[in-house]
Amino acid sequence: MTLTLLHTAEAHRITFDTLRDRIAPGRGLHHIVRKDLLDRARHGINDVLRSEIATLIETAPGLTLCTCTTLGPVAADAGAIRIDQPMMQAAAALPGDILMAYCLESTLAPSLSLLEAELARADRPAPVHPLPLNALWPLFEAGETQAFAIGIAAEIRHVAAQLPGLGSIVLAQASMAGAADLLRDLSIPVLASPELALCAALSRL
Missing domain, CATH: 3.40.120 (Alpha-D-Glucose-1,6-Bisphosphate; Chain A, domain 3)
Known part of the structure; x- marks a missing residue:
């Protein structure tokens, strides 16, 4: 198929x-x-x-x-x-608070709703901290993907350092996945959607 x-x-x-x-x-x-x-x-x-x-x-x-x-x-x-369902399922299975970064306001409601639904399905109440990074979106639209990823990673580092109960970080949009490589040194999982979603989709063929 x-x-x-x-x-x-x-x-x-x-x-x-x-x-x-x-x-x-x-x-x-x-x-x-x-x-x-x-x-x-x-x-x-x-x-x-x-x-x-x-x-x-x-x-x-x-x-x-x-x-x-x-x-x-x-x-x-x-x-x-x-695309974000496998990622949100993975986040719901991890302990601790969740930092959910996003770069488009139109992404917030569907992403947050799905994450909360997966947390409820896993019977794991957990605080979700939305992190708007809307000012960085023009970089992606201009094709400046490296600068986009660097900006996302820098903002996440700053905020994550102020959340002692943080258990995972979710990059809500597929376009943000490049930032995950720049955050590998963090002691908590950073979840991006493309690979998780493609594996899930291929498993259904």
């Missing part, structure tokens, strides 16, 4: 092809890149946009993995895998 990936940034095509080459060499991926969907969703997802996303997923070949956190709930309603 084909795995289709619905992206809202061209950069994700390279990210997931690189992951595929390491995790499942030879596995074909079908990419759909629609930046306009995120541009529209940032102002709220209306019925027209919801229907368009559903049609994309229903007509895509095979199983669809939606790599956009903002579109995640709507995509899941249409039968797609949400």
Whole structure:
């Protein structure tokens, strides 16, 4: 069965092809890149946009993995895998408080709702500390991915040092995954969604 990936940034095509080459060499991926969907969703997802996303997923070949956190709930309603679900499940299984960093305001509500749902499913009440990093998003849009990752890592280090009960850090958006490599020296897990989600999706094929 084909795995289709619905992206809202061209950069994700390279990210997931690189992951595929390491995790499942030879596995074909079908990419759909629609930046306009995120541009529209940032102002709220209306019925027209919801229907368009559903049609994309229903007509895509095979199983669809939606790599956009903002579109995640709507995509899941249409039968797609949400990119952040495996990551949120992993976070819910770890002890301690959770620092959830995000770079788009439209990401906050769906990410927080999913994380809280996974915590409830795991029967593990835990404080979640949202960390908005919206000022860094223009770097990603401009293609300055290294500066984007460095900025995220610096902000997370600063905040994490002030949270003694912290047990894990969640990078809410796939675009933020590069910061995880810059935080490997921390004594707590830093969770990014792309690899966890691709492994989960491939296991269902």
